[in-house]
Amino acid sequence: MIQFRDVSQQYEAGKPIIQNLSLNIEAGEFVVLIGPSGCGKTTLLKMMNGLIAPNSGEIIIKGKTIKDWDPIVLKRNIGYVIQQVGLFPHLSIEKNMAYPLDLQKTAAAQKQERARELIHLVGLDESYLKKYPNELSGGQKQRVGMARALAADPEIILMDEPLGAVDQINRAVLQDEIIRIYQSLHKTIVFVTHDIEEAIKLGTKIVVLNQGEIMEIGTRDDIVFHSKSDFAEAFIGNKGFLSYLNIVKIKQVICPFNGSAAEKDITLAVNEADPLIVGIRRCLENGVNKIGVRNANGTLIGAFDLGCLSRLKF
Template identity: 50%
Template sequence: MSLLTFKDVSKSYDQKVRVIDQLNFSIDKGEFITLIGPSGCGKTTLLKMINGLIPFNQGEIHVKNHSLADWNLIKLRREIGYVIQQIGLFPHLTIEKNICYVLSLLGRDGEEQKKRATELIQLVGLDPEYLSRYPRELSGGQKQRVGVARALAADPDIILMDEPFGAVDDITRKVLQDEMKALHQKLQKTIVFVTHDIEEAIKLGTRIVLMDQGKIIQAGTKEEMLFNPTTEFTKRFLGTKSFNAYLGQLPIEDVYRPYDAPEKSSKKTSKKTSKKSVPESKTIPLTDTVMEGIRKMIKEDRQSLVVINEENRPLGEFQLQDIQQKIQL
């Protein structure tokens, strides 16, 4: 079911430059859409048009099967979560009051607000004791978590995120990305996420949308975008960096050859490997990524690695040719 639909949508400034140009696109319930493209391509404008922050000149936008023109914009914005890079927490309010700001506008009672704030602060990985603090007492990463919690407060179906992790350090950013991915898998919210970071787009998006000059150049899964580019622009924009990013998040589990699959691995290897422990230099955990496996093969000068589970039990083999089979779409 489509929660967001764009029909021939265009946006111009001064009737000259089209920031959004004849956009036709739908976003289904539960999707995690990552919008990427060069600066000025229309990503943020598209995001702001969804909740009526920026008007458009022609076409129609439907939110939850209702035309944007039929929505009360105040009601619409309260039903859509919005997270931005600057976070925008109210400095004079406690974290609890910040999280529950929309709930207070909706007239929810204090006990319900407190319960919801406690649930959400834990959901984003912070202790409830943070609820009594003020934004100035939090780190950048903690503030971003609070921003996500606030966006979830009224249990919206749609969450808009405009480069939310762009202002934090790389280590914190990776942690926040992991938490956001886990939250999406748990809550199945529909998320539209603007980013300039190709690695972030590949890691988080169930579908990637590449824009340029107000148009959608190509949209698809990370595999479709990387291995079946439909334009030269897609090839140039994604390039080698995005392929490395893909390998950096692709789990070994998706490509290795299990020993219990005779057509993929020899019985001789299976019996020999299962009878004795394997040196650590020859193994790779099932939970590691393909890129980590490649790095280890290069470091140890090996053509293959034994894949092990949490109990260090051999499960199968990982070889470079397994990657080739995976990406033959």
């Protein structure tokens, strides 16, 4: 879907921003770019969208080099979400979301129908369509920004720290919305963040960058437990491990009951949808080695103890 072949980028009279970088992004992947400030994350995104041309190397989008794409057609085929959202204050939410369709001269009835689909997709109701940006909270504006990026049904969505200005509670909610949208639509997403927990939560592939080079690339299990790069291991560190415990669900490590009488007397329990860290905390708080696990119906279906963690496949 997206290929970087030995790409370099250097601004005039400055040090290289991207250095001989090669990267393959397959269709349907959720790729998260993470690294310290100035490592080249946003530059990579802008090069994918044709906003910046590389000094050397090739960028290939859907089998065609960036140079062979009409810049306007390329931008219309890629959704772009940024931290500042950039909604037009004088347009209603419906017209903001339909703006990419205006550029394609889509019929009014189709634009209205698409706006209704999108407002539900991002977790808002149709009453928001007639509102204006100044009537929305920061989190609601980000939802509208995501909807606008999806309006023309692009195969590729680029997100440049879209949740960076959102408070922690709404950020977690919006992360869940992004995962739901990704699983529903199967788009290819490239997401820039500086937040380690966000990267581990969202990405099917995580790319750790430093000074314009790829330090590590892999799944969250690879990045947290099998890092081959000293820089990536130091950068992700214990926060990556704690993030992992806060994201992976207990249902992935449930130990089935063995039928002992002691198991029938278990009174403490957690839910199978709770993260691992909840199970660990409950055991430590109560000075026990084992607690029960209930399903969504409240039925006791197994147990959790620290030994269950060995069931994870790293």
